[in-house]
Amino acid sequence: MFRRTILPFALFAAAVTASARIGPIPWYSECLPGAAASTPVTTPATTTKRNSVDVPFDGSGQLEKPRQASASVSQIWRPKMANPNSKFWAWYLLTSADTTSFRSTGSTQMGLLEIVTHFAKGEAEAPGIFVVNGSTNIALENVNTYNSQNTHELTIVGSGRTAYIYMGDAWSKGSAASNYIWLPMTTGVVSTPKTKKQYKAEHGLFTGRAAVTDCSDCISKRAVHNIRSGSEVTFHNVTGSGLREWVSSNYTMNDPTASEAYIVVNNEPGATNLSQLNSGAGHHRTVTVELALRSGDVNTGIFGASGAVDFEVFLDGIELHAD
Secondary structure (H helix, E strand, O other), X not given: OOOOOOOOOXXXXXOOOOOOOOOXXXXXXXXXXXXXXXXXXXXXXXXXXXXXXXXXXXXXXXXXXXXXXXXXXXXXXXXXXXXXXOOOEOEEEEEEOXXXXXXXXXXXXXXXXXXXXXXXXXXOOOOEEEEOOOOOOOOOOOOHHHHEEEEEEEEEEOOOXXXXXXXXXXXXXXOOOOEEEEEEEOOOOOOOOEEEEEEEHHHOEEOOOOEEEEOOOOXXXXXXXXEXXXXXXXXXXXXXXXXXXXXXXXXXXXXXXXXXXXXXXXXXXXXEEOHHHOOOOOOOOEEEXXXXXXXXXXXXXXXXXXXXXXXXXXXXXXXXXXX
């Protein structure tokens, strides 16, 4: 079976002090594999083989003694991160032993090695951490980092503020398409869109074998199941603004990789394929897409799926979001 080559980590940081302004993320020669550090760094003769990753050094954690392992140093990376008194640089030693053995170890000029966070087991390809200042969680539990891997974080320095854009691949087991994710990143304040209106699937019009059933995980405790090839749910009188707006489809399925789910707006040719945005028919309960809706309560939305014979979708409903 083909096995991907796991690439070294790429970690990113920007300098932030009490008197500093956030600017472009600096790159140093130390980022390059095999580059020599310009300042002495104490590193262990061997490193510990782990099925986990240790990330950013912040001066806390437990001291770990080196043990014998076959890991090798792949990079020495120096982010521009100073102590509050700006007396020393923080260094990160990036090592790897196999597809699941990665670690980033914080090291100061005094040679201390600190372990802060352990990642769970599993293959990892091109993971990345974007840090402006402070600390944060990497991702929610059990989301597989949203089935995406970063290729670049773009920093845009404007006249009024600095903006950041996440640029990465979108992995999908259910599609051969090459998809990309480009999303703006904000720091400091986390905000979520407001739900403008919900349309429950049980109040829609069913075709084929689709029927209402109990659903303990659904908002209304009811859902429409048996949505498969030849079965659809149509939502009538959906209120739009006349502009493009975000619409979420809330659904689950018995086999996330067996088929494809889609949504059609106002009977226009060409369905919006939700599967390409959701790793097959769907590993996540909610998929949000931007759709063009007419002004007023004159819109229709058709949710359906196609694929394997034993595949079926449980649809809770759709939601429109306000910015």
